[in-house]
Amino acid sequence: MSGLSTAAQEAIDAIEAGPQGPSVGAFFDLDGTLVAGYTAATFYGDRLKGRDVSPAEFLRTVVTAVDGELGGDPTRIAHVAFSAMRGESEEAFADLGERLFRSKIAGTIRRESRALVMAHQRAGHTVAVASAATKYQIAPVARDLGVEHLVCTQLVVEDGQFTGATDGPMLWGRHKASGVRAFAREHGIDLAESYAYGNGYEDVAFLSSVGHPTALNPHRDLRAAAARLGWAVLDLSDPVGGSLVAAGRTLAALAGMNAGVGAGLAWGVARGNLQEGRNAAVRLATQVPMALAGVSLDVLHQERLWTHRPAIFVANHQSALDIPVLGWLLERDFTIVAKKEARWDPRAMVGSIVIDPAWIDRGDSESARATLDGVVERIRAGTSLMIFPEGTRSATPVLGPFRKGAFHLAAQAGVPVVPIVLRNTGELMRRSSLVLNPGVVDVCVLEPETDWSTDDMSERIAALHTRFEETLARWPA
Amino acid sequence: MSDTSSPSSSEDFERWGGAAAWSAGTELTPMQTLLWRAERHPVQSSTTTVVIDLDRIPDWKRFVAATEWGTGLVRRLRQRVVEPVVPTAAPTWADDPTFDLAYHLRRERVASREEMLAAAAQVALRPFDRSRPLWEAVLFEGLPDGAAYVLKIHHALADPLGTVQLLSMLQSGRRAHTARKPVGEDQVAPAAADPVDLAVGGLRTDVATLPGAARATARALGLAATRPQAVLASTLRYGASVRRLLTQTAAPSPELSPRTGKQWSFLTFDTALDPIRTVARQGGGTLDDAAVALVLGGLRRYHLRRDSPVGEIPVGVRVSLDRADDLGNRFAQAIISGPLSIDDPVDRVAAVRGEVLSLHTERALEVLDAAAPLMNRMPSFVGASALRTAAAPDAFVLTLPGPPRKRFMAGAEVRGMYVLGPLPGAALTACLVTCGDTACIGVNVDASAVADLAELEECLAEEIAAFGG
Numbered sequence: 001m002s003g004l005s006t007a008a009q010e011a012i013d014a015i016e017a018g019p020q021g022p023s024v025g026a027f028f029d030l031d032g033t034l035v036a037g038y039t040a041a042t043f044y045g046d047r048l049k050g051r052d053v054s055p056a057e058f059l060r061t062v063v064t065a066v067d068g069e070l071g072g073d074p075t076r077i078a079h080v081a082f083s084a085m086r087g088e089s090e091e092a093f094a095d096l097g098e099r100l101f102r103s104k105i106a107g108t109i110r111r112e113s114r115a116l117v118m119a120h121q122r123a124g125h126t127v128a129v130a131s132a133a134t135k136y137q138i139a140p141v142a143r144d145l146g147v148e149h150l151v152c153t154q155l156v157v158e159d160g161q162f163t164g165a166t167d168g169p170m171l172w173g174r175h176k177a178s179g180v181r182a183f184a185r186e187h188g189i190d191l192a193e194s195y196a197y198g199n200g201y202e203d204v205a206f207l208s209s210v211g212h213p214t215a216l217n218p219h220r221d222l223r224a225a226a227a228r229l230g231w232a233v234l235d236l237s238d239p240v241g242g243s244l245v246a247a248g249r250t251l252a253a254l255a256g257m258n259a260g261v262g263a264g265l266a267w268g269v270a271r272g273n274l275q276e277g278r279n280a281a282v283r284l285a286t287q288v289p290m291a292l293a294g295v296s297l298d299v300l301h302q303e304r305l306w307t308h309r310p311a312i313f314v315a316n317h318q319s320a321l322d323i324p325v326l327g328w329l330l331e332r333d334f335t336i337v338a339k340k341e342a343r344w345d346p347r348a349m350v351g352s353i354v355i356d357p358a359w360i361d362r363g364d365s366e367s368a369r370a371t372l373d374g375v376v377e378r379i380r381a382g383t384s385l386m387i388f389p390e391g392t393r394s395a396t397p398v399l400g401p402f403r404k405g406a407f408h409l410a411a412q413a414g415v416p417v418v419p420i421v422l423r424n425t426g427e428l429m430r431r432s433s434l435v436l437n438p439g440v441v442d443v444c445v446l447e448p449e450t451d452w453s454t455d456d457m458s459e460r461i462a463a464l465h466t467r468f469e470e471t472l473a474r475w476p477a
Numbered sequence: 478m479s480d481t482s483s484p485s486s487s488e489d490f491e492r493w494g495g496a497a498a499w500s501a502g503t504e505l506t507p508m509q510t511l512l513w514r515a516e517r518h519p520v521q522s523s524t525t526t527v528v529i530d531l532d533r534i535p536d537w538k539r540f541v542a543a544t545e546w547g548t549g550l551v552r553r554l555r556q557r558v559v560e561p562v563v564p565t566a567a568p569t570w571a572d573d574p575t576f577d578l579a580y581h582l583r584r585e586r587v588a589s590r591e592e593m594l595a596a597a598a599q600v601a602l603r604p605f606d607r608s609r610p611l612w613e614a615v616l617f618e619g620l621p622d623g624a625a626y627v628l629k630i631h632h633a634l635a636d637p638l639g640t641v642q643l644l645s646m647l648q649s650g651r652r653a654h655t656a657r658k659p660v661g662e663d664q665v666a667p668a669a670a671d672p673v674d675l676a677v678g679g680l681r682t683d684v685a686t687l688p689g690a691a692r693a694t695a696r697a698l699g700l701a702a703t704r705p706q707a708v709l710a711s712t713l714r715y716g717a718s719v720r721r722l723l724t725q726t727a728a729p730s731p732e733l734s735p736r737t738g739k740q741w742s743f744l745t746f747d748t749a750l751d752p753i754r755t756v757a758r759q760g761g762g763t764l765d766d767a768a769v770a771l772v773l774g775g776l777r778r779y780h781l782r783r784d785s786p787v788g789e790i791p792v793g794v795r796v797s798l799d800r801a802d803d804l805g806n807r808f809a810q811a812i813i814s815g816p817l818s819i820d821d822p823v824d825r826v827a828a829v830r831g832e833v834l835s836l837h838t839e840r841a842l843e844v845l846d847a848a849a850p851l852m853n854r855m856p857s858f859v860g861a862s863a864l865r866t867a868a869a870p871d872a873f874v875l876t877l878p879g880p881p882r883k884r885f886m887a888g889a890e891v892r893g894m895y896v897l898g899p900l901p902g903a904a905l906t907a908c909l910v911t912c913g914d915t916a917c918i919g920v921n922v923d924a925s926a927v928a929d930l931a932e933l934e935e936c937l938a939e940e941i942a943a944f945g946g
Contacts, residue, residue, distance in 0.1 A: 070713060071720030174814070177831045181824060192761065201838035205831025209761065221714075225837035228798075 007234055008112040011214070012119040015195070018212075025187070025194035025210070026120035027151070027180055028113070030131035030138050032199035033216050034145070035108040036238040039137040042104050044081065046096065057084055074202070075172050078132065082155060086164030090157045093136050101140035106396045109141065111427060112236040113216070114397070116197070117145045118473060126189055130180050130196070130206060132172040144396050149187075151179045177205035197234075198222070207231065239427055261285045278356070279332035286328035294438025295321070295428060297328065300476060304445040305329060308416040310384045311448065314406050315419070316399055316468055317388035318426030325425060325441055326386055334384040337375065337405075358385075372409065379413040389461075397426055397472065402465050404457065411452040419446040419464060421471045444471055489650050493659050496646035497550045504567040505558065505633055513558065513568060513633045518604040519899075520738035523632030525640055526601040526897040528594070528745065528919065531889035534624040537584060539654065540616060540887040544582050547647045549660055557610055558633060562672045566679025568633075573610055581612060586619040593617045594743040597627045598921075601897065602741055605631055626886060637896050641877045641910060648884035648891060718841035726870070727789035727814040732780055733871045733904035733926050740924035744934050745895045750916045752945045760826025765876040766833060768909040768918075769794055769815065770825040771944055772874050775937035777817045782932060789814045793870035793903060796836050798843065809842045812870045822944055869902025879910040879917065895919030 004012070018024070031038045044061070047053050053061075061080055068074035085093070120127050128149035129142050138150050154167040169175040184191050192211040201221040207213035208229075215226040215233045226233050261281045268277010290296070305313075313334070315326060323336075338357040358375040379385055387406040390399070410417045423442040446467060449460070505513060512523045548554040556570040587593045596617065605611055611631035618624050630640050649655060701708040757767035769792060780787050792815035795808045813832035819825040836842055877896060884891045896908035897919045904926040910917045920937065927933050 069717065071717030071724070173835065174816075174828065174831055178819075178824075178828060181827060202835075204835040204838055205828075208831050208834045209827055211761075221718075221838040221840065224840070225834070228837050229834060 004112055004115055005235075005237065008115060008236060011232070011234055012115060015116070015119045015123055015125075018123070019193050020123045020125070022124055022126045023188060023190050023193070024123070024125045025180075025184055025189040025191065026117075026125045026127045027130040027194070027196040027206070027210065028117065028127070028147075029196075029198040029200070029203055029206070029216075030129055030133050030141065032219075033197050034110065034113045034117075034129065034141060035105060036110060036217075037108050039100075039105055039133060039141075040078070040081070042100050043096070043137065046100060053084075075132070075170050078153075078170055078172075079166075082162075082166060083164040085155070085162045088162050090155075090160055090162060093162070094139075097136035098140055101144075105137075105141065106144065107426075108239055109144070109396060110236050110238065111397070111424070113197075114145060117147065120195065121146060125195070126187055128180075128183060130171070130176055130183075132170055132176060144398050149183070151176070151183050173202040174205045176203070177209045180206060180209055201225070259284075259288070275333075282327050283331060286324045290324060290328060293436045295325075295436065296440050297325065297443055298440050299329065299443040299445070301445040302329075304418060304448055305420075308418055308448040308450070309333070310379050310382050310413075311416045311418045312379070312406055312410045312413075313384060313386045313418045313420055314389045314402075314464075315386070315422055316472075317390050317393050318397060318422065319393065319429045321425040321429040321436060321441070322388070322393075322422055325422065325443070326420070329420065329443065330384065330386060333382060334386055335378065336386045376409060376413045379409070379415055384415075385409065397423070399465065399468055399472065402461050404461065407452055407457055407461055408454070411454060411457070416448045416450040417452065417464075418448045419468065420444075421446060421468055423472060423475065442475065444476060446471065489655065490659060492646050493550060496547075496643065497659060499551055499553070499639075499643060499646065504569050507567070509633045510567050513631075514564070519602050519741070521901055522738075522899040524601055524605070524899050525630055525632065525635075525637045526597060526743075526921075527628045527630070527640055527644060528597055528743070528893075528895040528897065529626040529628070529644070529886070530892040530894075531624045531626060531886060532622070532892050533889045534618050535616070535887035535889040537616070541578065541582065543887045544614070545578055546658055546660070548576075548578065550658075551643065551647070553610075553634060554612060555610055557608060559675065560672060561675035561679055563676045565676050565683060569675060576610060581610065582614045582616075584616040584618055587617050588619060590620060590625075593620060593625050593627075594745065597625075597897070598741045598743045600627060601629055601743075601921075602739075610634075623892065624889065632899075637875060637898055637908060638877055641879055641894065641896060644894070645880040645884065648880060648886055650882065650884065652885050652888050652890065654888070715841055718839045722811060722836075722839055722841055726791040726812045728791075729869075730776075730780065730785070730787045730790045730817075730871050730904075732783055732785045732787065732928070733776075733790070736869075736900075736902065736904055736923045736926040738900050738902065738923055738925075741897075741900065742922045742924040742930060743895075743897050744920040744922060744937070745893070746918040746920070746938060746941055747893050748916050748918070748941045748945055750911055750914050753916055756822050756944055757826055759823045760830060762826040762830035764909070764911070765794070765874075766826050766829045767944070768876045768907070769813075769829045769833075769874045770822060771909075771918075771940055772872055772905075772907045772920075772937070773815045773817060773825060773829070774822060774940035774943065775933070776815075776872065777820075778936035778939055779933050780817055782936065783928070788818045789816050790872070791815070791870040793873040794833055795875055796833060796842065809836075811836050811839075811842060815872075871904050873898060873900075873903050873906040874909075875907070876909045877911070879912040881911075882913055893917045897921040 028034050031040070048058070061077065064072075064077045064080050068077050117127060126149065127147050128151050129138050129147055130151040131138055132153050134155055135150055135152055138152055142148070142150060151171065153170045153172075156163045156165045156167050171179045180196070181191065183189070184194070191209055194210040195212040195214065196207050196210040197214045197216045198207050199215065199217050199222065200219055203215075203222060204225055207215065213231045215222050215231055217235055217238075218226055218233060223233060225231075261284070264277055264279075264281025264284045266277075267280050268274050271277065310333075313326070313330060315322065336357045338359055358372070358378070375385065385406075387409075389402040389406050391403050392400070407417065421444045423444075424439070425441055427437075428439045428441065429436045449464065452460070515521060516523050518524075552572070553570065555573055555576045557573040558568045559571045560568045585596065587596055596615075600613065600615060605613070611634040612629065614626065614628045616624060616626050628640070628644065635643055753767050753771065754764060756770075757764050760766065760770070762770075773790075773792065776790065791812045793810060793812050796811050798809055813829070813836070815832070816825060816828045819828055875896070875898060879894045880891065891912070893915065894910050894912050895917050896910055898906040898908055898921055900906055900921055900923050903923070905920055905922045907918060907920045910919070918937075918941070922930060922933065924930060
């Protein structure tokens with residue numbers, strides 16, 4: 001997989017060269033290791049916003065947190081938070097965890113941490129998240145990474161409500177280490193061959209319980225200890241946050257986009273050829289703003305975009321950036337299918353003038369089918385179609401299941417499907433972010449697939465899904 | 478006549494040469510000075526006692542002659558500490574013009590090993606004559622199987638590690654007498670051995686270094702003025718670390734109090750070293766970690782038998798400041814929470830390992846070393862109370878490398894070497910010395926703190942057996 005730092009790549013090579021199989025454990029800390037920042041802060045921020053917090057509780061939390069920083073008991077802050085949760089419904093809290101994961105936490109998962117997890121999974125290791133956090137913080141992240149095991153602090157639940165107490169000690173410092181040792185005994189894991197990743201000074205005992213400890217983006221005290229103990233230190237890049245400069249460039253890009261559309265259309269009107277005007281507008285509206293935002297493309301197999309037109313282009317979807325990227329790639333003579341509700345979305349109006357989408361009404365299957373018949377006609381007449389088969393943007397780079405619509409259209413219109421794999425658009429522009437960060441978008445166009453029919457459609461879709469996953473896991477050179 | 482199994486005498490010569498070069502500095506280090514000035518015997522004692530089991534009674538004349546030679550070789554053994562009249566300078570070592578070997582070395586008769594250990598504890602409890610060289614040795618004869626050599630030595634002269642090193646250096650690889658041994662060069666006595674001269678000299682040095690110190694202070698203040706946030710943050714972090722080191726350990730066990738520090742009782746154990754090393758390896762720890770786990774296991778048994786549910790106790794350990802795994806040159810004393818709740822020795826070693834390594838994140842680990850020079854400029858009771866307020870653990874545990882092979886003292890074979898350390902506020906101090914393939918464990922117990930001493934001895938013996946099996 002390219003796009004990783006040399007250090008991360010070396011760590012992955014070492015995992016691949018080392019012992020394989022489930023008797024080798026790989027233990028990942030959550031906060032600051034798998035994700036940048038603290039998930040607990042996200043949860044607390046949500047509590048604050050929801051005004052669930054009385055001024056007294058807020059003061060107590062701040063004082064406890066400061067005291068913990070100044071050498072007091074650092075786990076007390078968590079116990080203050082746990083006891084404040086007494087009487088709350090576990091289900092509601094688990095739902096909150098899912099919601100916060102999608103809106104905030106998913107975007108903070110480190111790409112290279114994900115690559116490390118995947119390397120351990122490929123080696124058949126027993127991968128676990130070991131953290132002092134609760135499962136409501138960890139479970140969505142673990143699920144997204146395909147990690148099955150959690151070694152974490154357990155909250156006591158009675159009749160579906162938190163009692164405010166923990167079951168056993170909070171898995172912090174030594175307790176996390178003994179939790180990992182107990183897990184290893186239960187699962188027949190050889191700790192001397194195992195790996196652990198952590199970032200805080202409290203992780204030393206946890207890290208020292210395995211044969212291959214790594215201080216991952218360590219805090220300064222752990223960094224000093226790692227140097228003294230001769231442990232591996234790995235510094236991974238954090239997901240890019242929106243900087244002021246990036247925000248400025250995004251504004252310029254939006255302005256550029258509108259100017260591009262206007263200029264292109266004006267040119268088309270002047271030439272008396274609206275189709276040509278639209279194509280010009282697409283080019284201007286994608287290339288100008290992306291250049292302004294500092295985004296460029298690195299495309300593998302660009303020729304495949306042109307060998308099979310008209311075609312149905314399918315791509316994975318992570319970011320609002322995907323649409324201009326695809327516009328840039330497809331350049332001319334294409335349209336998209338969009339839900340009817342988006343027609344009056346002010347952001348979509350500009351685009352709809354340019355590419356004239358096929359609006360479909362999801363609530364009314366009769367009219368949807370009629371629209372699609374119209375689309376098939378347009379495809380046969382030479383207009384390619386761009387569809388995101390996942391249906392909706394994924395919260396993380398993990399690929400969602402594919403819907404069948406695009407492939408039915410390919411069968412009906414008798415055109416090929418051209419798969420386009422996009423990487424790191426979600427990093428340059430996060431799911432719910434309006435800010436575009438500068439960088440390079442990796443694009444890989446896969447082999448076009450022809451002759452679609454309903455007979456073997458499910459198998460072919462599944463096979464294509466696998467090819468997307470493999471391409472994302474091991475980016476072709 | 479010559480013992481073929483013993484190493485060649487050239488190895489002896491090399492080692493003796495090392496002994497002659499031992500302790501070259503003339504001034505006490507800041508830490509030694511602090512211990513020396515703050516000493517309140519025996520509660521705040523800095524005395525280490527070494528018990529050496531010998532397979533036979535050595536010839537007394539040869540023994541005296543060998544000691545005479547040893548003190549000539551290692552000059553420090555004939556020197557005393559000279560204090561400046563006011564504490565402007567560190568105390569210094571100076572030859573004792575009235576050195577008399579007969580004052581320092583004598584022999585006594587005892588009927589049993591228990592009697593010998595009790596007598597050794599009494600020797601250890603007697604304060605030193607601080608105007609003489611800081612060591613005292615007794616050869617105990619009359620034991621059923623051989624003899625015992627008991628050496629009491631002050632921390633200012635040698636810490637436990639140094640004591641064991643020194644003794645190992647002075648022993649011989651052969652049972653036979655070595656006729657031509659190296660002798661120490663006649664050292665020139667330090668120039669300022671006079672208390673007044675020392676004080677004046679110290680003041681003069683202070684004045685000479687004053688401009689430099691002023692510049693350093695100005696630099697520090699300048700840094701604080703230009704980067705106040707960085708200086709404040711770093712100060713706070715250091716303070717937080719000090720606080721964690723001083724406060725966040727387990728509460729002392731009620732089973733190990735009240736401690737008076739005035740009744741020392743010596744216990745000794747020996748066992749094969751290999752099984753302990755194996756447990757250490759399985760737990761991912763060092764021999765040091767295993768020794769701590771072993772003592773904790775004994776105390777766990779003791780607490781269980783006395784129906785005293787204690788989850789963890791504070792244990793004093795020595796942390797290498799250089800590397801984690803080996804014996805480095807710089808050490809810090811620190812306190813960890815020793816688990817009493819873990820039954821499995823391997824798991825206990827792993828837990829101790831984690832605790833000890835966690836100390837490496839503490840930037841204030843060297844705090845006592847850092848504070849020593851400053852405290853030495855204050856009246857001695859300040860240093861003494863500082864040492865006292867540094868929270869005392871329930872137990873100190875220490876591992877020391879002894880002679881790797883068979884050694885002899887004046888023709889008698891060394892069968893075991895036990896170090897009985899002081900009890901600065903602790904209920905017990907345990908030392909594991911590696912003698913060849915044997916672990917010699919010496920435990921000094923504050924008899925006033927332990928309700929049933931025999932029970933404790935039994936529990937420790939059982940735990941040692943558990944490590945062996």
